[in-house]
Amino acid sequence: LLGFDACVQCGKCEAACPAYAAGQPLNPKKLIQDMVVGLAGGTDAHFAGSPYPGKPVGEHGGNPHQPIVDGLVDADTLWSCTTCRACVEECPMMIEHVDAIVDMRRFLTLEKGATPNNGAQVLDNLIATDNPGGFAPGGRMNWAADLNLDLMRDIPSVDVLFWVGDGAFDMRNQRTLRAFVKVLKAAGVDFAVLGLEERDSGDVARRLGDEATFQALARRNIQTLGQYRFKRIVTCDPHSFHVLKNEYGAFGGEYLVQHHSTYMAELIDQGALALNADTGGSVTYHDPCYLGRYNGEYEAPRAVLRALGIEVKEMQRSGFRSRCCGGGGGAPITDIPGKQRIPDMRMDDIRETGAERVAVGCPQC
Ligand code: SF4
Ligand code: SF4
Structure with missing residues (x-):
């Protein structure tokens, strides 16, 4: 509450928010202001700024003794957020809107089982198949059937563990994965993959408020990674990258993790890749x-x-x-x-x- 109280109502978060611009029922400035008045027992009746798109002011109020959702904040407001952090980046008072939103989602998902639309299905898929799409786990390496990739379980140690991510199940992303393998091979990189031992990183479970599934996936991945020796993890997926780099540490998983663009820039600097000039369009x-x-x-x-x-x-x-x-x-x-x-x-x-x-x-x- 003290953090929210620092809001000076500058509106920078509102101006940056893609959900607000798209007319979804979220305005990060109003969310923070509602938390300030609502948790002190008031209502939003006197809010003079822009309302949540499609929601008139004067209908939201709260007090410290009742749940925040619904009453003070509606569930669809919380589920409109893409967790993009544009609001946090702009806020001069360093207010952490995203942490607050994900905390409140946790209540909806874990206490009420109220994840909307395909949310419940995706979370069920993660529990049953270790991937959000519910694909048969045995198909995780089909994209690389002809690439003859080394598996971590077959070799004692490598320089690079290539974390494939759930893009393994997506035909469009499979082209990116295959192209990156081509880059690694061209640069002579010593690398291997986890193969069928890899699971979803847990990113989407955590953002959807299912902390239990996130932690289960994180612990199992950390246990798997703990069996192997590698110098760094490289991945083409910024969501896996973020979770492995910044969120597994709390569970004992400390790694050097790089996005593939960072690693490729390093390889280019070292002269390990001979590149032809691009001949396509702008x-x-x-x-x-x-x-x-x-x-x-x-x-x-x-x-x-x-x-x-x-x-x-x-x-x-x-x-x-x-x-x-x-x-x-x-x-x-x-x-x-x-x-x-x-x-x-x-x-x-x-x-x-x-x-x-x-x-x-x-x-x-
Ligand atoms: S993190 Fe959520 S509230 Fe903040 S700008 Fe992005 S969509 Fe809007
Ligand atoms: S950017 Fe920060 S200070 Fe400005 S309105 Fe948003 S929450 Fe308040």
């Missing part, structure tokens, strides 16, 4: 939230593109001000309707640059 680059704002990696993907002779046509909202694509935080799963879709707004940002292609470093974007 390119803009979309910064994934979990790589950029969450982990501060803006430069490596651009350095790799530069090394290919590509000059990036930047979007107006790029770098730490990048607009979320709408794919994070389980938002496509909970799927709260608005006036327009966040991905369509991002596609408009891309079109404005006039670039012929868009590069992105995340399977969910």
Whole structure:
């Protein structure tokens, strides 16, 4: 409550929020202000700013002795958030909107079993199959059937453990995975994969408020990783990257983890890759939230593109001000309707640059 009370109502979070811009029932400024008045026993009747899209002011109130959701905050407000951290990045008072939202989601998911739309199905899938799509776990390595990859369980130690991620089940992302394997082989990197021993990192379970499933997945992955010797983990998935790098430590999993763009930039600097100049059209680059704002990696993907002779046509909202694509935080799963879709707004940002292609470093974007 003291943290929320620091809000000076500047509206910077509101201006940055993709869910608010899309007309979904979320306004991070009002959320924080409602917490301030509601937890002191008041209502939002005197809130003078912009309401949650589609929700009139004066209908929300609370006190310290009743649940926050519903009453003070509606569930669809919480489920509209993509956890993109644009609000946190802009806030001059260092208010952590996302932590508050995920905390409240935890109550809805774990106490009430009220994860909307496909949320419950995805969480059931994670428990039953270790992947959110509910695919047969035995198919996790089908994308690499002809690549003859080394498995960690067959070799004593490697330099790089390539964490594949659940993009293994997605045909479009499989092309990225195969291309990255080509890069690793071309650079002569000593690497291996976990194969069928890899499980979902737990990212989406945690963002959907299912802390129990997140912790179960994290502990099992940490136990698996603990059997093997490697110098670093490299992954093409910023969500796995973030969780392995920053959230497994609390459970005893401390690793050097890199996004594949960071690792490729290193390989290029070392002269380990002989690159031909790109001959395609112009390119803009979309910064994934979990790589950029969450982990501060803006430069490596651009350095790799530069090394290919590509000059990036930047979007107006790029770098730490990048607009979320709408794919994070389980938002496509909970799927709260608005006036327009966040991905369509991002596609408009891309079109404005006039670039012929868009590069992105995340399977969910
Ligand atoms: S994390 Fe992103 S979507 Fe969620 S409230 Fe903040 S700006 Fe809006
Ligand atoms: S950016 Fe921070 S201080 Fe400004 S309105 Fe939002 S929560 Fe309040």
